[in-house]
Amino acid sequence: MRNRKHFNENDEMTDINISPLIDMVFILLIFFIVTTVFVEEEGMATNTPDPSPQTDPPDEDKVRLTLLIKSNGEVFSKLGNVQKNIGLGGVRALVQQEMQREVYPILVNVEKDSRIGTYVTVHDTCMLAGAEGITMKVVQE
Amino acid sequence: MGKNKKALSASDDVEDINISPLIDMVFILLIFFIVTTVFVEEPGVDVIKPVAYNAKDLPKNCILIGVTESDNVFYGGEEVGLNGIRVKVRRMIKENRDYPVIIQADVGATNGTIARLIDECKLAEVPAGNIHVSMEKLNN
Numbered sequence: 001m002r003n004r005k006h007f008n009e010n011d012e013m014t015d016i017n018i019s020p021l022i023d024m025v026f027i028l029l030i031f032f033i034v035t036t037v038f039v040e041e042e043g044m045a046t047n048t049p050d051p052s053p054q055t056d057p058p059d060e061d062k063v064r065l066t067l068l069i070k071s072n073g074e075v076f077s078k079l080g081n082v083q084k085n086i087g088l089g090g091v092r093a094l095v096q097q098e099m100q101r102e103v104y105p106i107l108v109n110v111e112k113d114s115r116i117g118t119y120v121t122v123h124d125t126c127m128l129a130g131a132e133g134i135t136m137k138v139v140q141e
Numbered sequence: 142m143g144k145n146k147k148a149l150s151a152s153d154d155v156e157d158i159n160i161s162p163l164i165d166m167v168f169i170l171l172i173f174f175i176v177t178t179v180f181v182e183e184p185g186v187d188v189i190k191p192v193a194y195n196a197k198d199l200p201k202n203c204i205l206i207g208v209t210e211s212d213n214v215f216y217g218g219e220e221v222g223l224n225g226i227r228v229k230v231r232r233m234i235k236e237n238r239d240y241p242v243i244i245q246a247d248v249g250a251t252n253g254t255i256a257r258l259i260d261e262c263k264l265a266e267v268p269a270g271n272i273h274v275s276m277e278k279l280n281n
Contacts, residue, residue: 018164022164022167025164025167025168025171026167028171029167029170029171029174032171032174032175032178033174035178035180036174036177036178037179037181037183038177039179039181039183039201039203039205040201041198041199041201041203041205041243041245041273041275042196042197042198042199042275042276042277042278043193043196043197043199043243043273043274043275043276044193044195044196044197044273044274044276045270045271045272045273046255046259046272046273046274047269048256048259048260048263048269050263050269051260051263051264069252110252110253110256111252111253112251112252112253113251113252113253114251114252115248115249115250115251115252116191116208116246116247116248116249116250116251116252116255116274117191117248117249119252119255120191120192120193120248120274120276121191121192121193123193123195124193124194124195127194127195128194128195136252136256137256138252138253138256
């Protein structure tokens with residue numbers, strides 16, 4: 001637009017040279033295109049007991065249901081003093097039945113060599129069954 | 142610009158190409174990229190993420206730590222190991238206390254490693270609620 005005006009009036013007004021500006025803008029644009037990473041992460045917060053030794057273990061009285069993930073992927077439940085091999089498929093029904101009476105935190109014990117994939121499935125299933133406050137704790141085999 | 146000058150002096154009928162829409166567009170692109178850029182160091186490892194229905198969107202500005210199937214811990218494109226991660230995380234946390242930590246763990250990584258990694262992050266003074274495990278969201 002500026003150019004055209006300059007053209008028509010034929011005056012002495014000098015045009016500002018904007019090509020360095022455009023060059024710079026292009027360089028900036030290329031820099032930002034190259035450095036952009038689109039981080040799109042989804043996930044869950046994980047609860048673990050505090051690592052410092054002086055803190056108390058989680059309140060065992062409030063935790064009535066304990067799940068145990070063995071290193072071979074088996075899932076055991078411990079309700080009161082009864083221990084049962086329920087497998088991954090049995091988690092949802094058990095947790096749902098427990099949560100219908102009262103919602104309380106669940107402790108998931110995991111053996112050192114069990115897989116994170118199994119734990120995530122158990123955690124997810126517990127949440128789908130309505131549990132809140134699921135804590136992961138590593139136990140010795 | 143060179144074109145303009147030529148048109149002026151030669152006084153011929155060459156039509157000037159109007160470049161202002163191009164420049165407008167470039168500015169818009171530039172602003173888009175400036176706004177969306179986050180400077181996050183990627184772990185640089187490919188992992189198969191665990192899947193979950195309850196996965197939530199996590200913040201974009203974060204510390205990413207990768208854990209491979211064979212329990213190697215990666216940060217910023219290099220293997221740092223469980224023992225080296227605390228220094229790295231602490232340095233980032235010093236800059237901004239609200240930086241969340243996102244662990245990109247392979248489904249096959251062991252819980253022992255993940256738990257130790259979380260402990261290391263906690264010892265690096267990351268608030269407990271700011272440590273997340275990355276997942277693939279399933280839709281029911």
